[in-house]
Amino acid sequence: MNLQDLLEPFRFTFMQRGLIEVMLVGGLCGAMGAFVVARGLGFIGDAISHAIFPGIVIAYLGRFNFFIGALVFGVLTALGIGAINRNRRVKEDTAIGILFAGAFALGVVLISGVRTFTTDIGAILFGNVLAVSNDDVALTLLLGGVVMAVLWLFFKELLLVSFDRTSATALGLPVAWLDQLLLLLLTLTIIISLQAVGNILVLAMLITPAATARLFVQRFHTLLLLGSLIGALCGVCGLYASYYLNLASGGTIVLLTTLVFLVCFIAAPSDGWLVTTWRNLRANRIRSNA
């Protein structure tokens, strides 16, 4: 295989657009993932991605941009979860579980009446990054930029609330509203990522790159940057691989990301499985020799 073959995918405009799209989405998800991983928001991320499904279906049935439907349902869900958090009468995970499963069911019932949904809805569920238009890429860039700008502006507040709610409250920060802001940013990130990796797999992009980065770094700032880098790289390499292997792009990207995590988990230099096991074995041997 020569250079010509390696560069072949880049000749197609749809591939160029797809690669830019997955790079943006992977980078954004990796950065947001730092908060998801450090705060344990995986379940909430899953809930939001399921809850926007009926919004997409309604947009499809009404023949308007899926993005608007997803945004309306996503924001409503984020506000709903925020309200549950502020009012602790209901157990949080119970209430969220009820809401998002219900919303997903609504989506399923709505599409069950349509015959031709399989291909289009399939693209939403599993992503079809090769179908993105120039406008889609521009929208991703714009909204992704908004999310990153807000993260940058409120970074120290969001970090403090994530680490120590008690002190954040004592310092007079509006803790509940900062949580709400983080949920809205998470929702936007999920919606932006729908076209690239789909409704079901987006959770993997939110968690896995940041979890991989967490194996190497001990600082939130670097976690965010490295998570973003890993997300973007896995996105690009996964799409590239899916071209040659002729496999579904979203699934290949997520599989590659998972594989990278597993390899790092086993072989990470400081806390990896190999190093820890080796250390324990040696410690045991020294102890038994003594």
Next chain:
Amino acid sequence: MYHSDDMNALMLRDVSIAYDDNVVLSHVNLDIAAGEFVGIVGPNGACKSTLLNAIVGIARVVGGNISYCGTPIERVRARIAFMPQREGVDWTFPVTVSDVVLMGRQARIGWLRHATRDDRAVADWALQTVGMWEQRGKPIAQLSGGQQQRVFLARTLAQEGDVLLLDEPLTGVDATTEETILSVLQSLHQQGRTILMNTHDLTMAKELATQLLFLNRRIVAYGTVAETLTADTLRQTYGARVVLSDEANVMLLMRDDSHHAHHHHAGKPLL
């Protein structure tokens, strides 16, 4: 020092505090003059932490009002520096020692801004003050309990508040940390800061504080050590049978429950 009425730093008027609709402290009235060092003492479950939590806005105040220098407390939160118990946070969170200390500058930096060189200088000074300068780049997950406590103290210092509230700062710390915390508190007191410190260690409170607040789900007594440290106050705070002895200038307070099943309490000096 300041003792006139208009110099009251903290004023609690008929304050009631609730957790989840249960009122746990009610009708608290308290005036703390600027520059006092108040030791808050009482048995477990006396609501010592609750009182501090209410002042800093964590526990819900359902009645009455709290003010600082005549201003409602909600509007001057930044001037009250609070050091919570260290169990309240996840110490595996990915931040370094200096990241945590810099969080104390939050209110000074303000919205939409990032830490300046001055903020970093204050954080560095706070780290040096508590003897954690060498560890500034370490992830907090690698700290010992005493070091965690000193990092929290450094963060509280970095806030440069007028009033410091400390929730059990000396619980479960090593000798070095205890020494550091005590010397820092003494020098802050000498600089005229108002300090409120919860502790279950009455001896420590008696030696450090200018005022003692005896608490057991209500204010039993508030005043100077000489005014408040009486057999009567102790009995009302710690329970029915306590013995106070003052032999050889060493005070010994014993809970007289040696006949009870609580063997770990039997004969153990509280003071």
